Amino acid sequence: MHDPRRHGDGVTLKPVDRHLEEILATVRAVTPLELDLDQALGTVLAENVTSPLPLPPFDNSAMDGYAVRAEDVAGASETRPVVLPVMDDVAAGDGRTYAVGRGMAARIMTGAPVPGGADAVVPVEWTDGGTVRVAIRRAPEPGNAIRRAGEDVRPGQVVLPAGTLIGPAQLGILAGVGRRRARVLPRPRVVVMSTGAELVPPGEPLTPGKIYESNSYTLCGAVRQAGAEAYRAEAVTDDPAVFLDRLEAQLVRADVVITSGGVSMGAYEPVKEALAPLGTVRFDKVAMQPGMPQGFGVVGEDRVPIFCLPGNPVSAFVSFVLFVRPALDKMRGLPAGPPRTVPATVDAPLRSPKGKRSFLRGVLDGDVVSPVRGQGSHQLGALASANALIVVPEDVTEVPKGATVRVIPL
Numbered sequence: 012m013h014d015p016r017r018h019g020d021g022v023t024l025k026p027v028d029r030h031l032e033e034i035l036a037t038v039r040a041v042t043p044l045e046l047d048l049d050q051a052l053g054t055v056l057a058e059n060v061t062s063p064l065p066l067p068p069f070d071n072s073a074m075d076g077y078a079v080r081a082e083d084v085a086g087a088s089e090t091r092p093v094v095l096p097v098m099d100d101v102a103a104g105d106g107r108t109y110a111v112g113r114g115m116a117a118r119i120m121t122g123a124p125v126p127g128g129a130d131a132v133v134p135v136e137w138t139d140g141g142t143v144r145v146a147i148r149r150a151p152e153p154g155n156a157i158r159r160a161g162e163d164v165r166p167g168q169v170v171l172p173a174g175t176l177i178g179p180a181q182l183g184i185l186a187g188v189g190r191r192r193a194r195v196l197p198r199p200r201v202v203v204m205s206t207g208a209e210l211v212p213p214g215e216p217l218t219p220g221k222i223y224e225s226n227s228y229t230l231c232g233a234v235r236q237a238g239a240e241a242y243r244a245e246a247v248t249d250d251p252a253v254f255l256d257r258l259e260a261q262l263v264r265a266d267v268v269i270t271s272g273g274v275s276m277g278a279y280e281p282v283k284e285a286l287a288p289l290g291t292v293r294f295d296k297v298a299m300q301p302g303m304p305q306g307f308g309v310v311g312e313d314r315v316p317i318f319c320l321p322g323n324p325v326s327a328f329v330s331f332v333l334f335v336r337p338a339l340d341k342m343r344g345l346p347a348g349p350p351r352t353v354p355a356t357v358d359a360p361l362r363s364p365k366g367k368r369s370f371l372r373g374v375l376d377g378d379v380v381s382p383v384r385g386q387g388s389h390q391l392g393a394l395a396s397a398n399a400l401i402v403v404p405e406d407v408t409e410v411p412k413g414a415t416v417r418v419i420p421l
Contacts, residue, residue: 024298027368031334034307035347038316038338041199041266045192048185051177053238054195055344060171062188065161070125073156077116077138077145078129081153092146101126116145125157132156174344196344199239199266203230205246206254206272206281207322225391226271226327233331237339251285262311266342269335272322274304282306282319292317298405300367301326324391329370329400332419352402352417355380361410363403372397380418397421
């Protein structure tokens with residue numbers, strides 16, 4: 012009986028999900044370290060953060076206005092304002108002690124400590140704005156415009172649990188409770204290496220038989236977008252010994268290595284030739300299109316994970332989305348698994364080879380997805396116009412227009 016996962020050369024293809032499972036079973040979270048808050052954006056907390064103080068730390072005014080005793084102005088109205096003498100000006104940051112006696116008011120600024128005796132703040136808009144005497148035209152309720160000490164955070168309260176992704180608001184609360192540093196899982200350091208004798212750096216003259224090297228730019232951008240640090244290494248020719256030397260030199264700064272190219276069945280496949288004999292990197296044919304040739308394993312004394320991706324630009328990018336990004340999520344301390352998909356209606360018929368899971372480039376607009384023109388694994392222009400991958404399962408060869416499909420937003 013025909014096995015739909017068996018490739019034309021008789022090799023049984025490895026399921027996409029199994030390949031990802033093996034990757035996630037291998038990678039580990041990076042080692043936590045202490046970072047200044049200025050360096051912590053995009054990292055994940057490795058500790059519970061508790062507050063040593065209440066927030067706000069003292070009762071303070073929520074508005075510019077006048078601190079009063081509410082009972083003194085209970086009858087104030089537009090037609091019968093209550094006039095009080097203004098005894099003090101209380102500014103934000105003023106550490107002196109003030110008190111408001113019966114029948115008195117203190118002018119107060121936003122964020123300033125509420126004087127003793129006062130139990131309400133009258134917004135300046137409810138008054139004539141007087142500085143010696145103030146006419147109050149509306150009666151406040153007790154507690155009006157006062158931020159109470161501890162109403163946001165109590166002393167000893169966990170303000171951020173371990174595992175929290177640190178964004179701008181999280182940096183704010185860390186600083187707000189007095190933290191200058193935090194113990195975090197830092198961004199993984201990812202070295203990206205392209206291989207191929209035909210590659211030329213962008214900006215240099217393009218001679219016959221050469222192409223501009225683009226994969227490292229795509230992959231470094233994807234790495235940074237995934238919350239990791241990317242380091243682009245110089246492209247390597249088709250010499251396995253040179254590749255291995257360059258790789259060993261890069262391991263000192265790498266938590267992960269990504270290569271592109273050199274993993275297929277051709278005569279000049281330096282990545283496969285260099286790494287296969289080590290016995291720690293496995294090369295498979297995965298039941299997917301594009302991106303069938305895949306390599307993954309560990310290298311060096313520190314057993315650094317290495318992703319050996321195919322060299323075609325679209326294949327390399329799709330492989331990153333499916334396999335590398337989930338691994339980086341796990342290394343960062345985040346939930347990790349297959350990419351998120353959403354349902355969409357496809358507005359054109361699709362074709363897919365039997366036995367492979369296809370990831371067709373498309374444009375997702377609301378709940379409708381349109382396949383782009385040019386689905387070849389080398390067609391970088393078509394990839395650049397896409398914002399989604401349309402997933403066609405292994406056992407489906409044709410999808411009619413109007414069918415519901417699963418889509419990976421990019």
